[in-house]
Amino acid sequence: MKTSKLILSAIAMLSITLYGCSKSESIKAEWEYPGPKPAIEKGNTIAQNICFELYQQFDLHAYYSLSATDALRTTMGLTQVNPIIRNNSSAIPMQAADETIANQFFTLLKKVYTTLPKEMVNSSQHKRLLLVKIKPAITNYRDQDGNPYRLYSFAEDAKGVVYFGYQNNATDNYNRFEAELKDWKRAILHEFFRGHSLRTYKGDAIPTGYGNISQGLYYYEITDEIPSLSFSRVFNTNIGLEAGFIHPLAVMADSNNPSADLGSLVAWILTNSKESRMPLLEVSWRLMDKYKMAISFYKTKYNLDLEDLSLKIQNITLN
Numbered sequence: 001m002k003t004s005k006l007i008l009s010a011i012a013m014l015s016i017t018l019y020g021c022s023k024s025e026s027i028k029a030e031w032e033y034p035g036p037k038p039a040i041e042k043g044n045t046i047a048q049n050i051c052f053e054l055y056q057q058f059d060l061h062a063y064y065s066l067s068a069t070d071a072l073r074t075t076m077g078l079t080q081v082n083p084i085i086r087n088n089s090s091a092i093p094m095q096a097a098d099e100t101i102a103n104q105f106f107t108l109l110k111k112v113y114t115t116l117p118k119e120m121v122n123s124s125q126h127k128r129l130l131l132v133k134i135k136p137a138i139t140n141y142r143d144q145d146g147n148p149y150r151l152y153s154f155a156e157d158a159k160g161v162v163y164f165g166y167q168n169n170a171t172d173n174y175n176r177f178e179a180e181l182k183d184w185k186r187a188i189l190h191e192f193f194r195g196h197s198l199r200t201y202k203g204d205a206i207p208t209g210y211g212n213i214s215q216g217l218y219y220y221e222i223t224d225e226i227p228s229l230s231f232s233r234v235f236n237t238n239i240g241l242e243a244g245f246i247h248p249l250a251v252m253a254d255s256n257n258p259s260a261d262l263g264s265l266v267a268w269i270l271t272n273s274k275e276s277r278m279p280l281l282e283v284s285w286r287l288m289d290k291y292k293m294a295i296s297f298y299k300t301k302y303n304l305d306l307e308d309l310s311l312k313i314q315n316i317t318l319n
Helices: 002-030 046-058 068-072 082-087 099-115 118-122 181-196 237-243 259-271 274-282 285-302 306-314
Strands: 061-063 128-134 153-156 161-167
Touching: 046 061, 046 099, 046 118, 082 153, 099 128, 099 161, 099 181, 099 306, 153 181, 161 181, 181 259, 237 285, 259 285, 259 306, 274 285, 285 306
Parallel strands: 061 128, 128 161
Antiparallel strands: 153 161
């Protein structure tokens, strides 16, 4: 009996040892490279080296050479294409970005992100940032006078990814990056602060009561069509101001989750001089209340002075 017990114990120990070795080898193979996929390494271009720096400094996974399914792939599965197709059907299948535009875009992105508080960048909602050729954003927003709103981005928040694009379609020969630099800053900052307002790692991510200011006027809440709210993709700036909105993307929210509104407001503050903003704030009590809330909120919670940051952002160039 004693011998039998010893044999059984030996078999059990051998089984545990064999299982442990097998499991260890399996884990080692599965996690051979723990970083982003595809791997981000130093390269021979400005853009690739900046992508590597962003990964090293902030654990951001930035790409510009991915296309088709590879561009849609995330750690949480594939990005949904139907919302992108509704925005701009030319964007699917996705095409890799041109190196010249990628060098400009990532130069700007790096300068903007290194101007922001590192704590906020490290806790970003969107860890995966892709530049593609064709815009995944809506391409035909206009104001009441027919002036276009330049939109470049599309985000799938649940998968932590933002796509930026620069051409409206395959025949658009884009060479306007520097001329549209302010709009590019706005797009980067809108997605950053909109995404960050979805995070709750330090408590409330949005100023308390912020959504109440324009309650009932957001796109997903109104009962009657009014010209400011983007139904026909025409944003009436005068009615928008009355409702407390400075940009058509601000409307695409609701009072319980006004992250798009807050992101648009902060991007507006950071990319426009205080002198140019004050006349608009003075004629819209709703916008003024939101502005005061945002200034106080970021100063109190993150020790971030938006007006001081605005001066730095406005001074950023590609040189």
